[in-house]
Amino acid sequence: MEIQQLKQRFGIIGNSPKLNHALAIAERVASTDLSVLITGESGVGKEVFSKIIHQLSTRKHEPFIAVNTGAIPEGTIDSELFGHKKGAFTGASDNRKGYFETVNGGTIFLDEIGEMPIGTQARLLRVLESGEFIRVGDSEVQKTDVRIIAATNVDLLKKVREGKFREDLYFRLNTVPINVPPLRERREDIYLLFRKFATDFAERYRSVPVNLTEDAQLLLSGYRFPGNIRELKNIAEQVSVLTQHDTVTADELRIILPVQPTAMIVAPEQEGIDEREILYKMLFEMKHDLNNIKSYLWTSGHQAAFEGGQMSKPELIQQEDIQPMPSAPAIPAVSYPKREQYFMNPPSENQPVILSNSDTVYEVDSFEESLSIAEMEKELIQKALTKHKGRRKKAALDLGISERTLYRKIKEYDIDG
Numbered sequence: 001m002e003i004q005q006l007k008q009r010f011g012i013i014g015n016s017p018k019l020n021h022a023l024a025i026a027e028r029v030a031s032t033d034l035s036v037l038i039t040g041e042s043g044v045g046k047e048v049f050s051k052i053i054h055q056l057s058t059r060k061h062e063p064f065i066a067v068n069t070g071a072i073p074e075g076t077i078d079s080e081l082f083g084h085k086k087g088a089f090t091g092a093s094d095n096r097k098g099y100f101e102t103v104n105g106g107t108i109f110l111d112e113i114g115e116m117p118i119g120t121q122a123r124l125l126r127v128l129e130s131g132e133f134i135r136v137g138d139s140e141v142q143k144t145d146v147r148i149i150a151a152t153n154v155d156l157l158k159k160v161r162e163g164k165f166r167e168d169l170y171f172r173l174n175t176v177p178i179n180v181p182p183l184r185e186r187r188e189d190i191y192l193l194f195r196k197f198a199t200d201f202a203e204r205y206r207s208v209p210v211n212l213t214e215d216a217q218l219l220l221s222g223y224r225f226p227g228n229i230r231e232l233k234n235i236a237e238q239v240s241v242l243t244q245h246d247t248v249t250a251d252e253l254r255i256i257l258p259v260q261p262t263a264m265i266v267a268p269e270q271e272g273i274d275e276r277e278i279l280y281k282m283l284f285e286m287k288h289d290l291n292n293i294k295s296y297l298w299t300s301g302h303q304a305a306f307e308g309g310q311m312s313k314p315e316l317i318q319q320e321d322i323q324p325m326p327s328a329p330a331i332p333a334v335s336y337p338k339r340e341q342y343f344m345n346p347p348s349e350n351q352p353v354i355l356s357n358s359d360t361v362y363e364v365d366s367f368e369e370s371l372s373i374a375e376m377e378k379e380l381i382q383k384a385l386t387k388h389k390g391r392r393k394k395a396a397l398d399l400g401i402s403e404r405t406l407y408r409k410i411k412e413y414d415i416d417g
Contacts, residue, residue: 001027001056010052013196016186022049022178029176030056035128037113038151039175043228046151049178051111053149062106065099069120070112071124077120078136088137100133100144113150113158114172121166124148127413128172148173183232184223190221197236201400208246210239223257231258378413381406384417 003020006012006027012019030053038046047066054064068235072080079088083098097110108117116124127133128148132141149171159165181189189210202209213218225231238256239248270361384395395407 003027006052006343010048010055010371012048013187013193014180014186015192016189017041018179018181019186022180023052023166025176025178026052027056029053029178031058033147035147035157035173035175036149036178037176038149038178038180039156040151040153041182041228042153043230044180044182045229046153046180047109047111049180050107050151053110054107054147057107057147059147064109065103065108066109067099068111074120075119075369078123079118081120082123082133082135082142082376085138086137088135092137095135098133098135099148100127101142103146104144105146107147110148110150112116114152114154114156114165114232117158119165121169125166125169125172128169146201147330151183176374183228187221189233190225192219193232194236197233200242201237205240207240210243211247212253213249214249216248216253219250219253324416374413377409378415381409381413385410 001009006023007014012023026049028038033415036050036053039051041048050066051064052069054060067081077085079092079096079098081098081100082097083101084092086092086095088143098416110124123133127144127146131144131146133142133144156165156170156174156248160170162168183193194212195209198209202208220235228236233258239253243255255287380399381395385392388394388398392406392410396403399406
């Protein structure tokens, strides 16, 4: 089946290469009985892919059930999946069939598989390897013929390393992996999806579908959508209901879009920029500002020396001439050394310039030309941690980086906090 036909059949909107690749894998694996592990962030549509695989398989006329394993309490999940015998536990007043028994011949979609308890994982592994299971409180072995499709929005390999997920189960489930891309990696599809949702809501509310101006489209495409398609659908519904006219501007859309930290809003042309690059850019700009201040001070010193020796009332550097820097001390009123003293003992580049005014002596440290990016980065992180009293989440937000990057940096620079 052509990818375009597949999209039309299942109502999938988008032309992203990553989306097309995921759909192609789903189509090819559907006709087999191989286990499939679907990965992707929350809200990307992993359950839709499980239904596509089931509908294109030979089991399409058999039952299909989607089970959110993360929403079932640990004490009852074994009973839900495998059933129980009467009297197996308090409240088990009768025999009960589990999903693996009632969906025999069909497909079970296990969402949030990473939240499944270790004990239940062992039972599931047995089903995958031999098609056998035992009801809770029973000793009789049951047989089942069920295809298992699992999904997760977490890093299962990390859970394996932490001892929270069985390695053998991971490799048994991950026979065929399918990664569903997040919405921020398929920005060309965002407005197409918005138009589809807006049209659907217009039919529901018997109104005219809303349109976005060009600026509003750019704003929508630049939003990161942490909730992915689910969040986009909610925004489309709010726009359809709250706006009073058919065309929505960027200013009107900005009111509806959830407020996010600046670091989470990325212009389309900046897609793919690494957090490290953003931090380095900020550090280089700081170095540039420091060098500008140094250059200004030295230039003023040379000019004063050439204009005729000691000056009784020198022309001072005004505060507004220099961009203020956090916690930087104000530059006091000063006089420069005489011309003869200046040229007979010129200060070296790294030597402090001593400026005098009456009986008071001030020292202005010169700035090094070569600033260590790593040291500046370390210092920024230390200041952020101190400012927020060690609260790393707030420090990461202040720095404009993710918590994971902050943890890595703390470990890399051996920072206490």
